[in-house]
Amino acid sequence: MSEQTERLKAAAVQAVEDHREELIELCSRLLQFPSENPPGNSTPISRYLERYLSRAGIETEWHEAGENMWNLISRIGEPGGKTLIYCGHTDVVPAGDRSKWAFDPFSGEVKDGWLHGRGASDMKGGLAGVIFAVSLLKRLKIELPGELVLAIVPDEETGGEHGVPWLLERGLVKGDGCLIAEPSSPLNPTLGQKGSCWFKLTVKGKAGHGSLAPVSGVNAIVDAMKAVERIRKVWDLPVQIPEEVKPIIEVSKKYVDENENSVARDIFERISCNIGTIAGGTKSNVVPDTCTVEVDCRLPFGATQDDVLNFVREQLDELNIDYEIEPFGFQSTANYTPPENPICRAVVDNISYVTGDQAYGVMQWASSDARHFRAYGIPVLQYGPAYLPSIHNFNEKVRVEDVVRCAKVYVAAAIDFLCEQES
Known part of the structure; x- marks a missing residue:
């Protein structure tokens, strides 16, 4: 200087x-x-x-x-x-x-x-x-x-x-x-x-009289609850962190340990998942035919939106439910x-x-x-x-x-x- x-x-x-x-x-x-x-x-x-x-x-x-x-x-x-x-x-x-x-x-x-x-x-x-x-x-x-x-x-x-x-x-x-x-x-x-992947899950069911549930109709909210549990497994999806960013991630972990809550130290290397909103149904005595869930995932280096959405679709396909996924909002790597x-x-x-x-x-x-x-x-x-x-x-x-x-x-x-x- x-x-x-x-x-x-x-x-x-x-x-x-x-x-x-x-x-x-x-x-x-x-x-x-x-x-x-x-x-x-x-x-x-x-x-x-x-x-x-x-x-x-x-x-x-x-x-x-x-x-x-x-x-x-x-x-x-x-x-x-x-x-x-x-x-x-x-x-x-x-x-x-x-x-x-x-x-x-x-x-x-x-x-x-x-x-x-x-x-x-x-x-x-x-x-x-x-x-x-x-x-x-x-x-x-x-x-x-x-x-x-x-x-x-x-x-x-x-x-x-x-x-x-x-x-x-x-x-x-x-x-x-x-x-x-x-x-x-x-x-x-x-x-x-981190990057971001926001998406909306729409689960479709079949309306019916609430007094006959669960033997009548298909409850979209119940199916959405099953889907949410599968979606949250994205936290455990393995991510390969690029070598060039590992030093700054290690420094960031040190910072978290010294200044923040140490439970957050793993967040830099994992895909986070927040179930932000859920809405469905019309009345308590009607089997809901639709339920929507908005999800916010944040992506570490080495993870993409496709990684998240492909994993989520694989998980939900196993449930045999009627669903659609639509990205919205923040999308980045x-x-x-x-x-x-x-x-x-x-x-x-x-x-x-x-x-x-x-x-x-x-x-x-x-x-x-x-x-x-x-x-x-x-x-x-x-x-x-x-x-x-x-x-x-x-x-x-x-x-x-x-x-x-x-x-x-x-x-x-x-x-x-x-x-x-x-x-």
Whole structure:
């Protein structure tokens, strides 16, 4: 690292600390927008963000991917050098039953060192951080020998059709590296994600009078219960993990053992299976003729959607039931960015720089928008503030200090990547 880069980073990190109240106010304000998806309406929060960025002298492009689904793109720095993308989504999952919240989910309350509200951890804390970081770098007039692109997308929580892939398909964002401010642990950004295979099982039976069951009619719910037991056997399906990803999987197991529940350490090498929804029947005294089950499987390296669906069909064929399987929703294979890639080095090194502790990247057992960037040849990782137990839960929150820490990493990593790291 050159002395000039060191000075720029130190000044930027100190500026985040000096303006921390502005950052927390921004995050609090974002939490007050009920940008639940569904239904999905990013117009109000997008208008606010455009005004915020314009005060720093940053112009914003608006791209409507669907009704009230706005993608915002802003740029600072000098075109012609490397390009770094900072990405975040404005949508949040629905707040659900308000009576189960200890506070208003859209209050944005700051209390006892915490920011409270739906999306605090997923991911308005991180979104505020990247927006603040880009704004601050612009205001500090730091001359970046490259371009920092801010991509704010409206649609991630329902699959992202109108967000990241929409931008990439149209060539509206391109880059040599990308950071998504999705939630992570403080010292461990996620360098890779498992794949996903969602499918809907429809079991068909034959209606009849409930008083004659089980001698009359064919109960679709009962047959679906048998099918579910067979589907869950996918957990035991052997998977051959490729040699090149075994090191990062071992590091991820170490992380789980030290920081999470160790029962999850096998998840990186197995196909997980969640029976998410089940619906069937019309009345208790009618033999149900239809039952549908929605299943979410996550795929390790070495497993594909065909592996899962072929196994499930083999299992169900043995039951002699009438069924159909239809894939839907998330479909992807496991993907990752190597730890030695410049974007990974820039972020990991600067987590250590800001915290003084050793940082390292790990695998994530879920899926994310990162897969879309990798599909377009853009190396990517995820790092953002989070109180992990509260994500998609009632009483979601995030620590103020975590939001500030991540913003410091964002400004330092941008300077490092664009000034020092080679593409």
